[in-house]
Amino acid sequence: MRISTVTMFEQSVSSLNRQQADFMKVGQQIASGRRVVNPSDDPQAASRAVRVAQSQALTQQFTDARVTARNALSQEESVLNSVGDAIASARTLVLQAVNGTLSDADRDSVASELRGIYETVLGQANATDGNGRYLFGGYRDSSPPFVRDPAGDVQYVGDTNTREQRIDASRLMPVGDNGDAIFRSVHSSAGYLAEADAGNTGSLTFAGPDTVNAADPDYGSRLDITFAVAGDVTTYSINGGPAQPYTPAQPIQHAGLSFTFEGQPADGDSVVMDRAENLNTDLFATFEKVLSVLENPATSASDKAALNNTLNSALREMDNSLDNVLTVRASVGARLNELEVVDSVASNRQLNYAEAMSDLVELDYVSAISEYTLRQVGLQAAQKAFVDIKGMTLFDRL
Incomplete structure (x- = not known):
């Protein structure tokens, strides 16, 4: 051929x-x-590589989201630390003011220092994240969450929801706490508080209440204690019950609580005892009422009784507020720890994806x-x- x-x-x-x-x-x-430069080089490997690359991109997206979440939580933790220190300092001043030997001028000096702490806490409650977003406004984070109304009282105008961010495919994490839950709430474990009626005219003061029997069937109920004075006889009744003789400094036990009254009440004076969450839970309102009694002279017996009762109530309210702030701060710390764990898991996942991608499309240089x-x-x-x-x-x- x-x-x-x-x-x-x-x-x-x-x-x-x-x-x-x-x-x-x-x-x-x-x-x-790369061993697979074009899909036609190995269609099956190229297809699997696309899926692995998508998983890598999604994991990286969640990693970036965790960075944002960590920054927000770290800033919140720092602010709550400052708030906790401020409340502790305020409590020390209130405890100092309870001292009956202080003069009106001394109490006014304490009030001046306490007002500075008050303004500091208010400023921290309106803290921003550096980008103009308010930390404690919930989803309404473009304006200050705490503002003063025309009467001078601090009001919360933020959102009561909690901002959340997805940090992993199966985890939606709160990345902030609203100011209502921090500065206007108490922990569920907070016990009883006592508050004297603002219209009391006698010299009645109280100590307690303290829990002695939480298993009492009436424990947890509200106690309205009203005093009646007829001649030289003073009696009290609880929740409209039968009148009982009043003996100063004599401990009274009722509904699993123990409390003591001293001084001489006027006819119609009253005291309320209830769970902390049912009375004042607003930290700023606590500051305001303490400043009100400290900045006004206490001359009469009723003024001194009101001063003593207000400060004693405020001490417990500040304790409850501090416990609540510390609880929220502990929650923030737990979320920061969780971010570390999720980061570690995601890092291992990325290594697995990189190994899978290498097996699918990367080149063996020796053979090549x-x-x-x-x-x-x-x-x-x-x-x-x-x-x-x-x-x-x-x-x-x-």
Whole structure:
């Protein structure tokens, strides 16, 4: 069979092109560091690599979200730390003011220092994250959550919801706490408080209440204690019950509580005892009522009794507020710890994804360089063969 010169040239050129293509493909793989440069190189591996890359991108997105969440929680934790210290300092001042030997001028000096702490706490409650977003406004974070009304009282105008952020596919984490839950609430474990009626005119003071029997069937109920004075006889009744003789400094036990009254009440004076969450839970209102009694002279017996009762109630309210702030701060710390755990899990997941991606599309340089050398030799051989075949002609035999 005779082979024409055209056929011989076509086959040689085709072989050269094929060898050149294989050589260039290996060179491209080495240059890119990938075994699968185009999906056609390994369709199955390329398809799986797309899914792995999507998982990597999603994991990275959650990682970025955790960075944002960590920054927000760290800022909140720092502010709550300052608030806790401020409440502790305020409590120390109130405890100092309870001292009956202080003069009106001394109490006014304490009030001045306490007002500075009050303004500090209010400023911390309106703290921002550095980007103009208020930490404790909930989702309404573009304006201060705590504002003073025309009467000078601090009101919460923020949102009562808690901002949340998805930090992982299966975890939606709160990344902030609203100011209502921090500065206007108490922990569920807060016990009883006592408050004297603002209209009392006697010198009645109280101590307690203290829990002595939480299993009492009436424990947890509200106690309205009203005093009646007829001549030289003073009696009290609880929740409209029968009148009982009043004896100063005599402990009274009722509904699992123990409390003591001293001084002489006026007819109609009253005291309320109830669970802390049912009375004043507003930290700023506590500051206001303490400042009100400290900044006004206490001259009469009823003024001194009101001063003593207000400060004693405020001490317990501040204790409850401090416990609540510390509880929220502990929750923030727990969430920061959780972020560390989720970060560790995500880091391991990313390593697994990287290993899977390497197995699917990454290049084995040893094998690739060996094949590159082989393809180079093959291409050179094909070129040499083509040159030799091209030179074979019958004219050389004539």
